[in-house]
Amino acid sequence: xxxxxxxxxxxxxxxxxxxxxxxxxxxxxxxxxxxxxxxxxxxxxxxxxxxxxxxxxxxxxxxxxxxxxxxxxxxxxxxxxxxxxxxxxxxxxxxxxxxxxxxxxxxxxxxxxxxxxxxxxxxxxxxxxxxxxxxxxxxxxxxxxxxxxxxxxxxxxxxxxxxxxxxxxxxxxxxxxxxxxxxxxxxxxxxxxxxxxxxxxxxxxxxxxxxxxxxxxxxxxxxxxxxxxxxxxxxxxxxxxxxxxxxxxxxxxxxxxxxxxxxxxxxxxxxxxxxxxxxxxxxxxxxxxxxxxxxxxxxxxxxxxxxxxxxxxxxxxxxxxxxxxxxxxxxxxxxxxxxxxxxxxxxxxxxx
Ligand SMILES: Cc1cc2nc3c(=O)[nH]c(=O)nc-3n(C[C@H](O)[C@H](O)[C@H](O)COP(=O)(O)OP(=O)(O)OC[C@H]3O[C@@H](n4cnc5c(N)ncnc54)[C@H](O)[C@@H]3O)c2cc1C
Numbered sequence: 001x002x003x004x005x006x007x008x009x010x011x012x013x014x015x016x017x018x019x020x021x022x023x024x025x026x027x028x029x030x031x032x033x034x035x036x037x038x039x040x041x042x043x044x045x046x047x048x049x050x051x052x053x054x055x056x057x058x059x060x061x062x063x064x065x066x067x068x069x070x071x072x073x074x075x076x077x078x079x080x081x082x083x084x085x086x087x088x089x090x091x092x093x094x095x096x097x098x099x100x101x102x103x104x105x106x107x108x109x110x111x112x113x114x115x116x117x118x119x120x121x122x123x124x125x126x127x128x129x130x131x132x133x134x135x136x137x138x139x140x141x142x143x144x145x146x147x148x149x150x151x152x153x154x155x156x157x158x159x160x161x162x163x164x165x166x167x168x169x170x171x172x173x174x175x176x177x178x179x180x181x182x183x184x185x186x187x188x189x190x191x192x193x194x195x196x197x198x199x200x201x202x203x204x205x206x207x208x209x210x211x212x213x214x215x216x217x218x219x220x221x222x223x224x225x226x227x228x229x230x231x232x233x234x235x236x237x238x239x240x241x242x243x244x245x246x247x248x249x250x251x252x253x254x255x256x257x258x259x260x261x262x263x264x265x266x267x268x269x270x271x272x273x274x275x276x277x278x279x280x281x282x283x284x285x286x287x288x289x290x291x292x293x294x295x296x297x298x299x300x301x302x303x304x305x306x307x308x309x310x311x312x313x314x315x316x317x318x319x320x321x322x323x324x325x326x327x328x329x330x331x332x333x334x335x336x337x338x339x340x341x342x343x344x345x346x347x348x349x350x351x352x
Contacts, residue, residue, distance in 0.1 A: 012038040013313035015135045015145035016306065017123045017180070019047045021078065021299040022287025023151035024106045026306030028077050030149070031116035035310035038143055039110060040135065042155075042175065044120040048106035050099040051171050051198050052226065054295045063345045064296045067327045071296075074325060076303040078296070081105040097295075124179035126150070126187075126283070133282055138179075146313035149284040149305045153298075154196050154263040156181035156289055162259035164235040172198070172259045181264050188279045191264040194342055196288070199258045200227045200239055206253035224255055232258030265291045268339045273332040274318060275305040284309045291335050293344035300328050301335060 014030040016023050019041035027039040041047065072079035082088045086101045110118045121137035126148050128134075135143045155170030155177040168176045185191065201224040230243050236257050243252045266285055270277060275290060277283040286305035287298035304319060311318035321329045327345055334343040 010142065011144045012036045012117070013145065014038075014147050014149065014306070014309045015040065015133065015143055016149045016151060016309075017041075017126070017135070018151035018153055018155075018287070018289075019044070019106075019110065019118065020151060020153045020287060021048050021050075021106070021295050022153070022289075022292075022302030022305070023149070024048050024110060025076055025078065025299045025302030026149040026151055026284075026286050026309070027116055027118075028109055028113055029075075029303045029306030030310040030313075031113045032075070033307055033310035033314070033316060034115070035147075035313050036115050036117075037306075037310075038117045038119055038145070040119050040121045040123050040137065040143070042120070042122050042170070042177075044107070044118060046174075047103055047110060047118075049103040050097070050295060051196075053099050054097050055094050063327055064294065067296050067300055067331070067345065070325050070328050071300055071303060074303065074319075074328070076299060077106070077109055078299040081109070122175070122177070123152075125183040126180070127183070128187075128280060128282070147282045147284065147309035149286055149302070149309050150180075150184065150289055151286045151298075151302055151305070152177050152180060153288045154261045156184070156191065156264040158261055158263040160259050160261050161233055162257050163239075164233065166262075169261070170263075171261055172256075176263075187277075187283070189270050189277055190267040192267045192341065193262060194265050195260050195262050197232055197258065197260045199232060200230050200243070200254045201225065201256045202227050202243075203253040203255050206251050208248040208251070227252075227254070227258075230258060232260055265289055265341060266335075267291075268337055268341065271336050273329070273336045274308045275301060275332060275335070276308060276312070282309075282312060288342070291338075291341045291343050292331065293342045293346070297331055297344060300331055304328065304332055 013035035014037045016027045016039045030037040068079050084105050089096050124138050125136045133145050133148045158170040158176035160169035170176050204225050275284045284305040286301040307319035
């Protein structure tokens with residue numbers, strides 16, 4: 001049976017910052033490659049807890065479907081987790097993920113993987129020493145690691161705008177990672193500002209006709225309904241008024257306002273296609289913080305970064321991307337070089 005090592009040892013081969021899909025995949029991939037791994041995340045009760053129930057597959061032609069197939073072949077966790085009971089609901093050509101079920105499944109994987117130690121901590125700085133990285137947290141701990149993967153999602157200098165009010169936050173209700181963002185900048189790594197938006201959610205009992213195009217009917221089976229095309233930046237009363245002008249929504253009731261997260265991501269030319277920082281050996285980036293768009297892509301980048309970080313730390317061979325990994329390769333190259341950000345392979349960027 002695996003015994004967690006991080007409570008007695010402060011050195012790990014790989015330290016992963018974040019436990020969204022990118023951080024989870026990075027941690028699992030590094031540990032599976034034989035690297036002792038610590039995964040530091042703000043809240044262990046919110047592992048891989050997506051802000052909304054994501055629609056991952058829009059049809060067989062969707063590159064995300066191909067990405068999932070490639071990840072399955074490569075040994076990433078996400079494709080298998082999506083098959084766990086209740087994790088995904090198929091509706092026509094779409095697959096809607098139950099974020100709570102998927103999050104718990106990822107958490108269980110983190111907790112049961114050999115050589116992997118999950119830890120609840122806010123990372124405030126990462127600094128290079130002699131062939132080693134020091135990873136400091138807000139609780140005064142410092143962990144040392146041969147390689148670090150930063151998978152901090154939308155939290156770097158995050159500001160959440162909801163109901164016309166802006167407050168610091170990684171997502172709605174979460175704290176931001178401001179000290180870490182500052183530290184990354186001080187390491188000579190360039191970042192730029194971007195946004196991610198979540199539409200309001202509605203009480204399904206208040207909606208007469210959930211299928212009129214405003215609220216996708218397949219998401220109704222997961223509890224709250226999602227009200228797309230409703231202003232997310234204005235105040236709550238304005239959003240409700242806008243919603244109630246639509247047919248079938250005269251009694252519509254918003255349970256959670258929509259919101260926008262403004263946050264930092266890497267600019268182009270900061271990492272190579274292995275996702276290692278060009279200016280800092282042993283420092284890798286993955287997921288939204290590296291510049292990807294969606295959940296599947298974040299998972300793919302995490303998987304690659306985790307494998308490569310483990311290879312660097314242990315001296316084993318790094319991941320070999322072959323013709324079986326066309327979409328994974330495209331994504332890594334785009335995150336490395338593509339100027340327009342965030343990056344997605346859903347509409348293939350030019351030159352990839
Ligand atoms: C509002 C919103 C709606 C979205 N809707 C969709 C959608 O419908 N479909 C879709 O595919 N994608 C959607 N996305 C994008 C999707 O959420 C991201 O692409 C995906 O979650 C990115 O995964 P990640 O692992 O990179 O980051 P995240 O999932 O954001 O995870 C980041 C992790 O890092 C941790 N962390 C951050 N800073 C620190 C620190 N300093 N120390 C320790 N831990 C830290 C956090 O606690 C968290 O665990 C949405 C994003 C947002 C914000």
